[in-house]
Every structure is written in structure tokens, then in C-alpha cells.
Amino acid sequence: MRPRRLPPCLAGTALSAALLLLLLLLCTSSSYPPLLAWPSSSGASLPAPPPPRAEWGPARPPSFAYWISGTGGDARRVLRLLRAVYHPRNRYLLHLDAGAGDEERKALAAAVRGEEPAWREFRNVDVVGHRYAVDPTGSSALAAVLHGAAVLLKVGPHWDWLLTLSAEDYPLVTQDDLLYAFSSVPRDLNFIDHTRDLGWKEHERFEKIIVDPSLYMDRNTEPFLSKETRQMPDAFQIFTGSPWLILSRSFTEHCVHGGDNLPRKLLMYFANTAYSMESYFQTLICNSSDFRNTTVNADLRYFVWDDPPGLDPLVLNESHFQNIVNSTAAFARRFEDDAPVLKKMDDEVLNRSPVQLVPEVWCRNLGKEQRGVASESCLKWGDINTFRPGRAGEKLRQFISEISQTRGCG
Ligand SMILES: *[C@@H]1O[C@H](CO)[C@@H](O)[C@H](O)[C@H]1NC(C)=O
Ligand SMILES: *[C@@H]1O[C@H](CO)[C@@H](O)[C@H](O)[C@H]1NC(C)=O
Ligand SMILES: *[C@@H]1O[C@H](CO)[C@@H](O)[C@H](O)[C@H]1NC(C)=O
Numbered sequence: 001m002r003p004r005r006l007p008p009c010l011a012g013t014a015l016s017a018a019l020l021l022l023l024l025l026l027c028t029s030s031s032y033p034p035l036l037a038w039p040s041s042s043g044a045s046l047p048a049p050p051p052p053r054a055e056w057g058p059a060r061p062p063s064f065a066y067w068i069s070g071t072g073g074d075a076r077r078v079l080r081l082l083r084a085v086y087h088p089r090n091r092y093l094l095h096l097d098a099g100a101g102d103e104e105r106k107a108l109a110a111a112v113r114g115e116e117p118a119w120r121e122f123r124n125v126d127v128v129g130h131r132y133a134v135d136p137t138g139s140s141a142l143a144a145v146l147h148g149a150a151v152l153l154k155v156g157p158h159w160d161w162l163l164t165l166s167a168e169d170y171p172l173v174t175q176d177d178l179l180y181a182f183s184s185v186p187r188d189l190n191f192i193d194h195t196r197d198l199g200w201k202e203h204e205r206f207e208k209i210i211v212d213p214s215l216y217m218d219r220n221t222e223p224f225l226s227k228e229t230r231q232m233p234d235a236f237q238i239f240t241g242s243p244w245l246i247l248s249r250s251f252t253e254h255c256v257h258g259g260d261n262l263p264r265k266l267l268m269y270f271a272n273t274a275y276s277m278e279s280y281f282q283t284l285i286c287n288s289s290d291f292r293n294t295t296v297n298a299d300l301r302y303f304v305w306d307d308p309p310g311l312d313p314l315v316l317n318e319s320h321f322q323n324i325v326n327s328t329a330a331f332a333r334r335f336e337d338d339a340p341v342l343k344k345m346d347d348e349v350l351n352r353s354p355v356q357l358v359p360e361v362w363c364r365n366l367g368k369e370q371r372g373v374a375s376e377s378c379l380k381w382g383d384i385n386t387f388r389p390g391r392a393g394e395k396l397r398q399f400i401s402e403i404s405q406t407r408g409c410g
């Protein structure tokens with residue numbers, strides 16, 4: 001799929017169909033000779049070989065759909081994060097909320113079209129073209145994630161897990177590591193940190209009623225509190241936890257267009273709850289008999305909380321580096337734009353320069369010298385169905401296998 005700004009759904013479907021047709025045409029009309037049959041010294045410039053085909057299915061490696069969200073001024077950060085988590089098997093959907101102007105959104109789409117040959121070749125990165133408001137503490141953030149889920153289900157028929165990230169996040173493992181680690185567990189598992197112990201949140205979050213104007217205003221607008229309060233529900237039990245999720249494809253489908261009414265009832269209920277991203281998916285999965293048993297109580301993220309904890313985790317810096325690397329998480333947050341610790345992560349964990357993709361099995365030339373110059377971008381494709389995990393990948397695989405033994409909502 002060409003990186004493109006996503007138009008409304010209908011246009012999207014038409015476009016996908018047109019692109020699919022185009023791809024089919026390309027595939028059927030270009031019968032490339034096998035490698036051995038290439039004329040060896042004709043000197044004529046040869047057509048580029050087709051990109052390697054991804055292989056899909058339960059016996060093949062998994063694939064992730066990334067929802068990466070940011071706000072005004074985040075475009076460069078989002079691109080840096082995209083390079084750090086890019087793999088041709090995955091799907092990526094980038095979103096800048098109403099804090100960003102159309103120029104920045106267009107610049108992001110142009111960068112996706114132009115900056116990396118791999119993004120053009122594999123066409124697995126999209127940018128949301130619509131501008132809409134989001135407040136991270138309100139239900140507009142939940143609406144945005146469900147929007148991303150719906151689009152990713154439509155454009156990406158093969159991915160296994162939906163993974164949410166923001167511009168303030170960074171990976172602690174390569175995609176070779178991550179895909180290798182997740183190869184070891186059933187594809188229907190949902191990694192959702194949750195608890196039924198609501199503590200102070202019962203009174204402060206669930207008995208209070210908030211209104212999120214970002215649902216109906218053009219600009220990002222902070223929620224306000226209503227004077228009214230409400231009872232705790234008795235039609236379902238509330239669960240709460242981390243807003244950062246890894247959802248199975250089947251549970252994502254259930255949220256977006258499941259035949260059960262609970263996904264919609266809870267969506268409306270949590271519209272007036274503060275931080276509904278910390279409760280919606282948790283409550284939905286734990287009250288759904290079909291999915292409860294697929295829940296693993298972990299978000300695989302690294303945070304540091306102040307004492308007493310503030311509303312957001314602490315900003316991470318070099319003093320946290322050793323603990324970050326020692327952790328069993330796959331991602332960490334929050335980082336400041338261009339923080340020196342990110343450079344350290346690039347150098348020591350991802351083995352890449354801040355302007356490059358991560359050199360992995362699928363990319364054969366990156367970092368290798370050609371005519372005395374180290375190659376800056378990925379131009380030669382290797383196998384995209386095999387990985388070369390490092391120690392971090394082995395550690396993550398072992399950790400995920402361990403925690404996946406315990407499923408359900410306790
Ligand atoms: C909600 O979740 C609780 C705990 O998992 C469960 O006992 C209850 O049956 C669920 N409610 C519904 C309506 O499924
Ligand atoms: C979920 O797990 C419980 C306890 O192990 C079991 O009784 C129940 O049948 C399982 N439900 C489904 C839908 O698999
Ligand atoms: C790193 O973060 C910690 C905790 O927020 C803070 O105490 C410390 O001063 C920071 N160090 C630097 C070098 O910024």
C-alpha cells in the first residue's frame with residue numbers, strides 16, 4: 001500500500017481496492033527471471049528485483065500493527081520512533097492530533113513517502129489525514145485509538161497484534177527481537193495490565209463525571225468536571241490499569257465491530273470518565289467471557305514513578321539507562337525530544353544511527369561500506385520472514401513465555 005494520507009473510510013476502501021488492483025497488475029505483468037538467469041555483464045541497468053514476499057499464517061512469524069500518536073511539533077520524533085521500530089512485516093499508522101497544523105501533517109506524510117526507500121517499497125506506513133482533537137486524559141484519546149484500530153484492520157489484513165505507542169516512547173529491543181519473542185506465544189493473547197482493586201480511583205475517577213470537549217471542539221481542549229456524581233456500576237465490574245496495550249487481532253475486531261453490545265455500552269459509559277484509556281479495554285476484556293482467558297497481566301513497558309506518583313511517569317534520562325536495559329520491558333517512556341539517553345539507546349541497544357533504520361536480517365546493506373562510504377539507507381532486501389535476535393530478544397522471549405502461563409483477570 002502506498003504511504004498516503006487516509007481519506008474518509010469509503011474513499012479509503014476505493015483507494016485500497018484500486019491499489020490492490022495495481023499491485024495485482026504489477027505482480028502478474030512482471031515475470032522476473034530467476035536470479036541465475038540475470039544477464040551477468042550486459043551493463044544495461046536492470047529493473048530492481050521485487051521486494052521479498054512476506055509469508056503469513058499461524059506457522060509463520062507474527063506481525064504487529066503500530067498506532068503511533070503525537071501532537072504539534074512531534075513529526076520528527078514520530079519519524080525517529082518509526083525508524084527505530086520499523087520492519088517490513090509490520091503495519092504502521094501515524095497520527096498527529098489537532099495540536100499539529102496541516103502543514104506538519106503533510107510534511108510527515110511526505111517524509112513517509114520520500115525518506116526511506118523501504119517505506120516506499122513495502123508500503124506499510126500510513127498517516128492519518130484527518131485533523132481532530134485529542135486530550136490524553138479524556139475519552140477523545142480512546143476514540144482515537146479505536147479509530148486507529150478500525151483503519152489498521154481495514155488496511156492490514158495480516159497483522160496479529162495492535163500495539164499503541166506515543167511520540168514520547170522508545171523501543172528497548174529491535175523488531176527482530178520483538179517478533180522473535182512473540183513467535184513463542186499464541187496469537188490470541190492480549191497484554192493488558194489490569195487490576196480490579198480500584199483504590200482511590202473509585203471515588204476520584206469512577207464516581208465523578210467529566211466532559212471531554214476534545215470530542216466536540218476543533219482544538220485540543222482540557223476536560224472539565226461536572227458537579228454531579230454517579231453510582232458505581234453493577235452491570236459490569238470495573239478494571240483499571242496501564243493505558244499502553246498490546247491487543248490481539250480478534251479482540252481488536254471485537255472492540256471495533258463485535259456483535260456483543262458490551263464494547264459500545266462501555267464506550268459510552270467511559271466517555272464521561274477521566275483517563276478512560278486506563279479502564280475501557282481492561283473492563284471490556286475482563287467482563288467478556290470469550291476473551292477473559294486470553295488476558296496476560298502485563299504491558300511490557302518501562303516507567304519510573306515519582307514518590308508519591310504524579311499523573312505521568314518521570315521523564316527518563318541517562319541515569320535510568322542501566323535499569324532500562326536491565327528491565328524485561330519491550331518499550332519505555334517518557335523521553336524528551338532528542339534526549340541524550342535516546343542516542344545511547346540507538347548506539348548500545350538498537351545498533352543504529354539516529355537517522356537510520358535498525359540493521360536487521362531483512363535489510364542487507366545498512367552500515368556496510370560501499371566504495372568506502374557506509375550506507376545510510378536500506379536498499380537491499382534480505383529475508384523478511386526470519387530474524388536474528390540478540391540477547392535482549394532471548395530475554396524478552398523467556399519473559400513473555402513465563403508471564404503467558406498465567407491468564408485471565410484473577
Ligand atoms: C464482569 O467481570 C466479572 C469479573 O471478571 C465477572 O464475574 C462478570 O460476570 C462480568 N460481567 C459480565 C456482564 O460479563
Ligand atoms: C476460562 O478459564 C476458566 C478457568 O480456567 C474455565 O473454567 C473457562 O471454561 C474458560 N473459558 C473459556 C471461554 O475458555
Ligand atoms: C534524571 O532524572 C532524575 C529523576 O527525574 C532526576 O532526579 C535527575 O536530576 C535527572 N538527571 C539528569 C542528568 O537530568
Ligand SMILES: *[C@@H]1O[C@H](CO)[C@@H](O)[C@H](O)[C@H]1NC(C)=O
Pocket residue numbers: 322323326
Ligand atoms: C543490571 O544487571 C546486571 C547483570 O544482571 C547487574 O550486574 C547490574 O547490577 C544491573 N544493574 C542495575 C543498575 O540494576
